[in-house]
Amino acid sequence: MHPLLCKGQHRHTASAGEMLKLRLLTWDVKDTLLRLRSPVGESYSAEAQAFGLRVEAGALSQSFRRAYEAHSKRFPNYGLDKGLSSRQWWLDVVTETFRLSGVHEERVLLPMAEKLYQDYTQTRNWELLPGARETLGQCQGKGIRMAVVSNFDRRLQEILVRNGLHQHFEFTLSSEDAGCAKPDRRIFLEALRIAGVAPQLAAHVGDHYENDYKAAREVGMHSFLLRTAAEPAEWEMEVPKDHILPSLSCLPSLIEKG
Known part of the structure; x- marks a missing residue:
């Protein structure tokens, strides 16, 4: 197995195992970084x-x-x-x-x-996904700028603050703030505009195939899909293996500052 890849991932022929060079990494929040503690x-x-x-x-x-x-x-x-x-x-x-x-x-x-x-x-209603805090810290340590792009209301910033995650992000763009929700391409374009970064130098991380992975790629961004369920998903055949994160801790070894 290639040393840069986590278990369950395979080298993609287009990248030949090289790390992706980025200037901006955007994140979904619910079920990517935070999840509800109880139903x-x-x-x-x-x-x-x-x-x-x-x-x-x-x-x-x-x-x-x-x-x-x-x-x-x-x-x-x-x-x-x-x-x-x-x-x-x-x-x-x-x-x-x-x-x-x-x-x-x-x-x-x-x-x-x-x-x-x-x-x-x-x-008391939220908990971090395994590896969330450590992964954000490692990505930030690489010097990559980070932001949130999430279908959420304006309470999101307060939730991030209370859970000790806000300091990792340059800005938070909720769908309420943007006036449009993923998979609408405009929310990603607005994040790129705020950051002043070209789409090919940015990547998005999320758990939803349509809203996160596919939508980000349609504006020219790279994207990673967090696989949170053990059973096969309907999108499995549509996503290259090295775009799928078996866990958040796999991400830092795949990216570097552009």
Whole structure:
């Protein structure tokens, strides 16, 4: 095995095993650097209990998926083009989640939603993926500029601060800030514009094939796809093996400052 490659990766003929020279590395956050400590249904169920209600976590998880998907389809990217704020968007999703699970007491719906909206900026709801902090430190140590490009609302910066990751990034570009969400090419182009870096000297790291890997490549950036599941994914045949990260710790040995 080539010394620069992690287990499960193979040398790509185009690179001949050479490290990729970069000036900018952009990162997705959720399920790439940070993940939820527990399923949404469990957090919502605990909050309901604090308000004197008993709602089963499994039912809340199912209701959340329904509410989230419906609201995302009707009001993409937090409904910004419809005049909504991301805060109101989330309050509507949470209250609908509880309604779908049989909670109709208006006196508690909004207070619970408000509390959960605030709670999801707290470290008790987030944990770092294995190797995240060390990998960011090693990449930063190489002198490569780094930034965040994430489909998230404006709470993202606070979440990064609370989890001790913000110091690694030159800037944070959420989909709410950009006014468009991945896989829209404009969010990547805006990140490149802010950094003043040509796409061929930049790479993006994320866990989603369409939103992260494919979208970044379509604007001329390099990209790496974090493989978080053990079972084969439908995109496996579309992505060269040396673009897939079995773990975050594989990344530093594949890149260097351009």
